[in-house]
Amino acid sequence: MSRWEPNARERLSEAALELYAERGFEQTTVAEIAGRAGLTERTFFRHFGDKREVLFGGAEKLLDLLAETVAAAPAGAAPIEAVAAALAAAGRLIRDPVHSRRRQAVIDANAELRERELIKLASWAVTLTAALRDRGAPEGVAHLAAETGVAVFKVAFGRWLAEHGEADMPALVRDCFAELKGVTAGL
Amino acid sequence: MSRWEPNARERLSEAALELYAERGFEQTTVAEIAGRAGLTERTFFRHFGDKREVLFGGAEKLLDLLAETVAAAPAGAAPIEAVAAALAAAGRLIRDPVHSRRRQAVIDANAELRERELIKLASWAVTLTAALRDRGAPEGVAHLAAETGVAVFKVAFGRWLAEHGEADMPALVRDCFAELKGVTAGL
DNA sequence: CCGTCGATGTCAGTGACTGACATCAATCGA
DNA sequence: TCGATTGATGTCAGTCACTGACATCGACGG
Known part of the structure; x- marks a missing residue:
């Protein structure tokens, strides 16, 4: 006892x-x-x-998953592709819409918690950047691909919550990356 | 007296x-x-x-500048173009490398201050998204262009500081947007 | 000259967070 | 088997960010 x-x-x-x-x-x-x-x-x-x-436990495991997925991407894959794969994998962990919405409602209702959320996402970008560099991506490209990828993930997660978690997160992440291609075509 | x-x-x-x-x-x-x-x-x-x-005074003026620059972009400009123009304009306000580095060193040295910095950038994304929507951009595109643009700005500012503020911020912002096009071509 | 206004001071809180030390079941080694 | 050690917790006192209520007093308009 x-x-x-x-x-x-x-x-x-x-x-x-x-x-x-x-x-x-x-x-x-x-x-x-x-x-x-x-x-x-x-x-x-x-x-x-x-x-x-x-409210933010278990972050290390997720960072490990991101780093491993980037490392495991085919040698020929472009950095942004590896990032997309990693974030789709991260999306796979997001499955419980009831818990996610409850938690996100608490976070959204408070500025301090929103800050903490942003720090978490920034740490994803740091991890992704390092993982890309390890694959040989140039520093600038790695940084840009990582930050951009996290921005895309934010959008995808927002949509997933907006539609009550009915869609599949990895698929939504993929959709948003595809949309990004269209958006940057305007440059 | x-x-x-x-x-x-x-x-x-x-x-x-x-x-x-x-x-x-x-x-x-x-x-x-x-x-x-x-x-x-x-x-x-x-x-x-x-x-x-x-350490973060005068944020409203900057948000106004972002919104106005997006609104003033040519009607035919793509959303990401309008965002690039706004962030280049914001970059124009960053001129004093000595003060910027001193301030950034203080911020980088402390997690709470880094959080506050991220909140500031997130508020830029919110403002840019709203300004794009006002120009008629679809919600999803607006969101994606704004978040991506802010991610690009982060990278540009990091580079500006890294090279001791010798380069011209607006030009660096432009360069990073150009690079983004290359990065997303990998999708 | 009087009234009020605005920027500041004073004071007494509340609550997040920390360091130092105490407790005591579990466990390990002789 | 028993004493020493360990680890998770409790207790207590303290610092400091931040807030509300109220006081002060020069400036300024009427």
Whole structure:
């Protein structure tokens, strides 16, 4: 018999999402989250760096997936192709429209959380850029392809949410990349 | 004779940039900034919403410039062309490499400030999207062109800083857009 | 000369986050 | 088997960002 209930981290995450959804991010104190999870404020901060972090767990695995997918693209594939493949793969992880919408509603309702979301996407771009460089893409091209790709993903995710998650994320990502080609044809 | 020294806001901005550069953002308290400016902490928070905001003044003028430049683009111009023109115009405001590098060094050294920077760029994308929609661009195209354009600008600004601000920002922005065409040709 | 307005100061909070130290079940090594 | 160690948690005191309420007092219009 353990001294404490297991899965403290998950209990904190669930409690936080519930409270943020119920009464808003700012109106929720960390002490309340910890209380609902049967823990103390101090323990919350041992599991999460700050009050927002509790909504953004598991980022490393995703970064690894992006890097691996870029690395695994055929040697002949253009950088933007490799990025498209990686982001389509990332899209495959997005499957639960109910949870995604709930979480996104909380994030959209608060500026601090939107910032955190942007940081997350920026870290994707950094990872993609590095992975492209490792394949031999020139620095400039890598950077541009990565940033552009993340921009495309943002648009695709917005559409997926707008249509209640009925469409297939990887397919939507692909569609948006195809559209990008049309858009840049105007240059 | 006024009761207080004039330009409180500017004095606060200068004091903040100095202190952030000297000892870092986190190691500087708002009370210290206010003290150096001959004011109190409470007054600081009357001029700036938070401790970071002091580095990001004058954002509205820039948003107006972006919107106006998009609106002023020739009727026949493609959305991405209008975005390129707007961002080149924005680049024209970036002229002082010494100040820019000093400020950017402070921002790059701190995660909270980097977040704030990303929010700023995201607001550019929102403004550009709206301006494109007003010109009759379809929602999807507007969104994609705006996000992509901002991604290109990020790359251009990074290069401008990397080469010590010797190049002309508008020209660099143009170059990066041209490169984007090549990058998306790989799709 | 008076009233009000606007920029600032003062003060007392709340709440996020941190460091130092205590607790005690589980586990490991002798 | 038992004592030492470890690791997750609790407790407590403190710092600092940020806010609301109210006071101050020169400037300025009437």
